[in-house]
Amino acid sequence: xxxxxxxxxxxxxxxxxxxxxxxxxxxxxxxxxxxxxxxxxxxxxxxxxxxxxxxxxxxxxxxxxxxxxxxxxxxxxxxxxxxxxxxxxxxxxxxxxxxxxxx
Numbered sequence: 001x002x003x004x005x006x007x008x009x010x011x012x013x014x015x016x017x018x019x020x021x022x023x024x025x026x027x028x029x030x031x032x033x034x035x036x037x038x039x040x041x042x043x044x045x046x047x048x049x050x051x052x053x054x055x056x057x058x059x060x061x062x063x064x065x066x067x068x069x070x071x072x073x074x075x076x077x078x079x080x081x082x083x084x085x086x087x088x089x090x091x092x093x094x095x096x097x098x099x100x101x102x103x
Contacts, residue, residue: 047077
């Protein structure tokens with residue numbers, strides 16, 4: 001992963017960026033759990049909040065692929081569309097695991 005390039009874009013040293021990523025990963029995994037629970041309970045409001053949080057945090061750090069997936073999940077929740085949730089949650093978790101693995 002290009003952590004140095006992402007850090008440079010934010011005006012941070014790579015070590016600082018890596019520290020921020022630890023918090024990002026922890027928070028994002030919590031958001032993914034909230035998203036999964038919200039979808040299981042057909043709780044659109046909670047799903048929207050979790051997806052929105054994940055969308056913003058990932059976008060701010062330069063992980064646009066995660067941000068786009070989370071945006072799509074947020075839009076689906078706004079439409080009360082819970083189809084494909086398991087795939088979405090699995091993909092988000094996979095992407096975060098890859099960041100964590102490379103951290």
